[in-house]
Amino acid sequence: MKQDVKTINRAKKLGLIAATALLVAFAWAAPVSNTYAAEAPAAQSQSVVHTINVTGKGEITVTPDVAYVTFGIETKAATAKESQKANAAKFAKLKQALTNSKVKTEDVQTVGFYVNPEYSYNEKTGPKLTGYSTTHTVQVTYRDLDGLGDLMDAASEAGVNQVQGVRFDTEHPEMYETQVLEKAMKNAEVKAKAIASAAKQQIVSVITVSESSADVYPIFTNQVYATAKMESAAADTSIQSGQISIKSNVTVVYEIK
Template sequence: MKKHLVAVMLGLGLLGTSGMASADISVPHLETTGSGEITVQPDMAVFSVAVEEVKPTAQAAKQAADQAVTAFVERLLAQGLERSQIQSANISLQPQYTYPKNNAPQLKGYRASRTITVTVNELDNLNMYLDNALGDGINRINAIELKVRDEKAFQEQARQAAIQDAISKAESLAKGFGEKLDGVWQISYQSNQPRPIMMRMAMDSPNEAAMTYQDAQIIIRDQVAVTFKLED
């Protein structure tokens, strides 16, 4: 009876960290939450750039935006990227007005914008593509997301580290209370996603960002909550 009370009290004490319902477990037990973390260097990236053109007519604005996108896409293809790595959004066309004081709004032209998203499998080429965008009429870099190609393998490493952490904690707790583990009773797991590196920068500073994304790191984390049985 004494061991049963000790085990239940220990399980309740750890309930807040694991989120498991101790009241539903009828055997002596303890609960632990294991965490694992893997730090990796990115080897690929996804970046988004855009062109915005304001012209007196809708047709002129559209043509200017389309020309910039076409030039940039053709350059990327010539440099060896596959068409599947390049996604260009439909054009957005909006009238632009001025608002003189005490007068009706006046149409001053049209703003056309298009966005291009590019997947880069060779991180060493990222800065070259960004420089090319400037030369082809692209006038905004929205974001750069650094990623790792073999994400599943690193996620598995983080998961196994979390499992070992849960076991180590359980063994330490049981030993400290003079108890022994008797297998796993319940596992609670929710997949964790890696934390991507997002970068935003002005169009006049791609070279300053080059060293930043070359030296960046991605942290991949995982966590598992486990209920262990205790020997009677």
């Protein structure tokens, strides 16, 4: 009987200890939760950053160092075979003229070769096949811009009867990238300061910058070129290379306050 009383008393003590521990744990946990809930809005308000996003543009003009000329030879004949044969003969003369003008083989690229039937039209009889035309077009890379007019004349004498355009460019755009990017960044800064001032704010710092690679905008010369053989007394062809424009854009995000 005494043993049972001791057992009951021990159980009561263990229950009391467990209840006390639970109350202590609850007392410790409750303040932590309340403190976190009170501080969360303050931490969130501190993370807000006001920004403006602007695009800066940079541009410089430089003298081109290369020209891309597109020459074409068109021949006509009664049959497709005869038309192609005549075209090949004239093209051989053009190749020799280009060699004489110190144009390298790797600087001549075929960009078009077409053989097409030709028709005449009559209201009574309808279309009638009259022959075939063959057109061979090549793009020539030429770096002696002062001698470009002479190249055009030599090509004409060799049988070229189409000049589809002259495009001026630079083979070294990387030489100008730093200059054009610096101008783009300065332009972005001027815009950002103007916007911030209008909004009664101040520029604090640059957050991010992204840039597009420098692009070359060449001058296109799509002038009509004489297709007939040059007369000995005629003036030489004169081609003016002018200048080309190199442009780049940057997108800058600024922090303001």
